[in-house]
Amino acid sequence: MTRLLAVLVSLGLSAFAFAGEEKLAHSRIESVGLFKNGLAVVHRTLTIDGPGTYRLEDVPEPIHGTFWIESEVNVVTRLTRHTVGGLRRQVPHSSFQEELGGREIVIHFGAQGIPPVTGTVLDLQWPSDQASMNRDSGRPLPGPTLVLSNETGHCYVDPTKIAYLQTKEAGQTGSHSKPVMLLTVADAQAKKATISITYLAKGMAWAPSYRIDVSDAKSLAVRQNAIIKNELEGIEKAQVYLISGFPSVQFANVTSPLSLGTTWNQFFEQLNRRFPEGQASARYALTQQAVSYNTVRPDGGMDLSAMPTGEGVDLHYQDIGRLTLAQGDSLAMDTASARAAYEPVVEWLVPDTRHADGRYVMEQERESHPDKYKDAAWDALRFRNPLPFPMTTAPAMVVAQGRFNGQRLSYWVNPGEETTLHVTKALSIRTRNVEHEVDSSRELVNLGGVQYRKSTVQGELRANNHRHQSVTLVIRRRFSGELLSADQSPKQTLQEEGAYSVNPRNELLWTLSLKAGEEVTLTYRYTVLTRH
Numbered sequence: 393m394t395r396l397l398a399v400l401v402s403l404g405l406s407a408f409a410f411a412g413e414e415k416l417a418h419s420r421i422e423s424v425g426l427f428k429n430g431l432a433v434v435h436r437t438l439t440i441d442g443p444g445t446y447r448l449e450d451v452p453e454p455i456h457g458t459f460w461i462e463s464e465v466n467v468v469t470r471l472t473r474h475t476v477g478g479l480r481r482q483v484p485h486s487s488f489q490e491e492l493g494g495r496e497i498v499i500h501f502g503a504q505g506i507p508p509v510t511g512t513v514l515d516l517q518w519p520s521d522q523a524s525m526n527r528d529s530g531r532p533l534p535g536p537t538l539v540l541s542n543e544t545g546h547c548y549v550d551p552t553k554i555a556y557l558q559t560k561e562a563g564q565t566g567s568h569s570k571p572v573m574l575l576t577v578a579d580a581q582a583k584k585a586t587i588s589i590t591y592l593a594k595g596m597a598w599a600p601s602y603r604i605d606v607s608d609a610k611s612l613a614v615r616q617n618a619i620i621k622n623e624l625e626g627i628e629k630a631q632v633y634l635i636s637g638f639p640s641v642q643f644a645n646v647t648s649p650l651s652l653g654t655t656w657n658q659f660f661e662q663l664n665r666r667f668p669e670g671q672a673s674a675r676y677a678l679t680q681q682a683v684s685y686n687t688v689r690p691d692g693g694m695d696l697s698a699m700p701t702g703e704g705v706d707l708h709y710q711d712i713g714r715l716t717l718a719q720g721d722s723l724a725m726d727t728a729s730a731r732a733a734y735e736p737v738v739e740w741l742v743p744d745t746r747h748a749d750g751r752y753v754m755e756q757e758r759e760s761h762p763d764k765y766k767d768a769a770w771d772a773l774r775f776r777n778p779l780p781f782p783m784t785t786a787p788a789m790v791v792a793q794g795r796f797n798g799q800r801l802s803y804w805v806n807p808g809e810e811t812t813l814h815v816t817k818a819l820s821i822r823t824r825n826v827e828h829e830v831d832s833s834r835e836l837v838n839l840g841g842v843q844y845r846k847s848t849v850q851g852e853l854r855a856n857n858h859r860h861q862s863v864t865l866v867i868r869r870r871f872s873g874e875l876l877s878a879d880q881s882p883k884q885t886l887q888e889e890g891a892y893s894v895n896p897r898n899e900l901l902w903t904l905s906l907k908a909g910e911e912v913t914l915t916y917r918y919t920v921l922t923r924h
Contacts, residue, residue: 414574417446419589423631424596424624425709427639428784431455432596432624436589440465440575443582447474448573450625453653454591456646456662461575463587468576471652473569488538488551489513495559497540502555511540511547515569571652592641595624598634600727600786602802604813606734606773607793614778616728622717629714634727636784636804637707708781732778737864738818738906740769740855742825744870748893750844750922767825769818769855771798772866777805790815820858821865821906827851830917837921839894844921849873851918856911865912867902873920875900880914894921 417438425433440446451471452459461467493515500508538549575587598620605613618634646662647654712727743765745753758765773790777783788802790813798816805811827849835846851871857863867882872895875884880902887897904912 414445414447417448417575419448419450421625421627421630423633424627425633425635426596426598426620427635428597428599429639429644430594430597431592431639431641431644432594433633433635434589434591434593434624438575438587438589439584440577440582440587441584443577443580445574445576448575449570451571451573451652452589452591452593453651454593454648455641456643456648456659458590458592458643459648459650460590461587462590463585465577465579465582465585465587467587468578469650470574470576471571471650472574473652474572475569488554488557492557497557497559499538499540499549499557500555501553503553506553509540509542509547509549511542514539514541514546592644593624596620596622600634600636600784602783602786602788604773604788604790605792606736606790606797610733611731612734612773612775613731614729614783615726616779616783618712618725618727620715620717620723620725622719622721622723624719626718628716630716632712632715634710634712635707636710636782637705639707708784710781728779728781730778730780732775734773734775735864737772737774737812737866738769738821739772739812739814739866739868740818740821740823742767742853742867742869744872744897746872746895746920748872748895748897750872750895750920767823769821769823769865770814771816771818773813773815774810775813776810777807780807782806783811788813818863821863822856822858824854825851825869836924839921843924844894845924846919846921848876848917848919851916853914853916854911855906857906857908860908862905862907865902865904865906867900867904867914869900869916870897871900871918871920872897873918876917876919878914878916880904882914882916 417440419436419438421434421436423435427433434452438446438448461469492513494513496510496512498508498510538551538554540547540549577585598618601617601619603615603617605615607613620632643663645665646659649656649659710727712725715723717723745758745765747753753765783802783805785801785803787799789799790797798814800814802811802813830848830850837844837846851869853867853869855865855867857865869882870887872893874896875898878884878900882900882902885899885901887899889897898918900916902914906912
């Protein structure tokens with residue numbers, strides 16, 4: 393028994409000795425998957441040769457709940473600070489205090505009459521929330537942020553007043569503390585093994601765009617381009633994937649408490665923040681690809697002919713090969729191209745200018761939302777996505793014979809799915825729409841204790857073609873109420889937003905061929921309930 397206890401104690405001491413010895417290790421980023429919203433899925437590896445404590449100086453700031461270590465050996469991870477010599481590695485938006493901590497410098501001011509100041513920059517650790525604000529916003533911290541110590545005491549300097557500064561002694565390196573990651577393998581029987589570290593981090597993303605060439609009258613050419621910007625850290629021959637889809641990262645704005653730059657107070661504060669996950673803004677659409685905002689084919693309905701690209705969740709990983717990028721580098725490259733048949737059309741959308749209770753939308757509100765309420769005809773392209781993967785939400789530039797035609801936002805389109813892309817306003821297709829009440833009875837209707845006035849409205853749509861060739865004209869008239877009649881039997885679609893309102897929201901759709909110089913007039917009637 394005594395011998396067994398001695399062996400166990402010996403093994404425990406050996407493990408403790410292994411844990412106490414630090415070996416500088418170097419990890420390598422093997423792959424990185426880029427979302428469009430500033431997040432990256434980072435996968436890095438390092439090889440160990442046995443038990444011990446391995447020190448990594450490339451310390452990530454992972455998103456909460458995404459930091460994972462995998463290995464055939466048991467690994468304990470600890471983040472701490474070590475004091476080192478030399479300047480800090482400069483990071484975007486870093487302050488003088490961070491870069492020059494421990495160095496003796498001379499500050500020269502821009503304003504006349506202020507003498508230079510000499511002193512040693514204090515190696516301060518800013519509160520986590522302030523440091524984060526400085527790095528994220530790129531703005532200097534409020535108040536004096538550069539603190540020096542000299543024979544007279546402490547000197548507080550406003551960095552915006554500095555003309556230039558210099559080190560007092562050539563070759564002086566100073567010292568400062570930096571975060572390090574310690575990976576401890578305590579198993580005395582452990583042998584050479586690979587440790588894989590996976591996490592989500594901010595600082596590297598991609599921005600797609602499309603170039604659509606319609607020089608050929610029968611088929612268009614689609615080119616996808618990707619711009620990659622690396623603000624994370626340098627990568628060397630790392631496998632890069634461009635990720636398309638709707639990235640559901642609920643804690644994307646919460647830094648893991650594992651990071652030394654995050655206090656518990658800041659962590660809990662970030663957890664309590666609310667971030668929208670369903671906005672329809674252009675910025676949100678560009679970064680999240682909300683398919684519900686697609687411009688579907690102009691004759692209405694969903695295109696079910698598009699086949700899925702694979703099984704699993706709707707995230708597409710596009711492999712663009714191995715890349716080498718230093719921190720701060722930007723890269724632009726073509727990532728795909730294909731051709732597709734297309735049809736040029738003119739799409740005239742006449743918006744609904746009533747609220748659900750039948751009242752007209754005020755002019756001020758219309759002016760505040762011109763894209764929603766503006767009556768306009770657009771030249772558009774109708775085609776199917778020819779790429780073997782989804783066209784992600786991105787700006788699309790249309791050219792013909794080397795000339796720029798227009799640029800609009802193209803929404804998510806599955807492979808083989810049909811879409812309609814607006815190009816520019818069709819000014820040579822003149823359009824006009826008017827509406828008026830056709831009776832004066834104005835019957836009163838009581839619904840749920842609320843009185844409404846029932847009116848019959850007649851509308852007229854007129855379009856004429858001032859071009860020298862025929863055009864396919866697609867007219868989409870949206871209105872609130874019950875349809876009574878319409879010329880040329882348009883397709884009627886009930887809009888989801890008004891399915892349960894007092895006045896159902898409808899869309900009438902006509903597809904017409906309009907010859908050169910031809911004019912068309914369409915009339916329709918409907919009843920509407922207006923809150924009295």
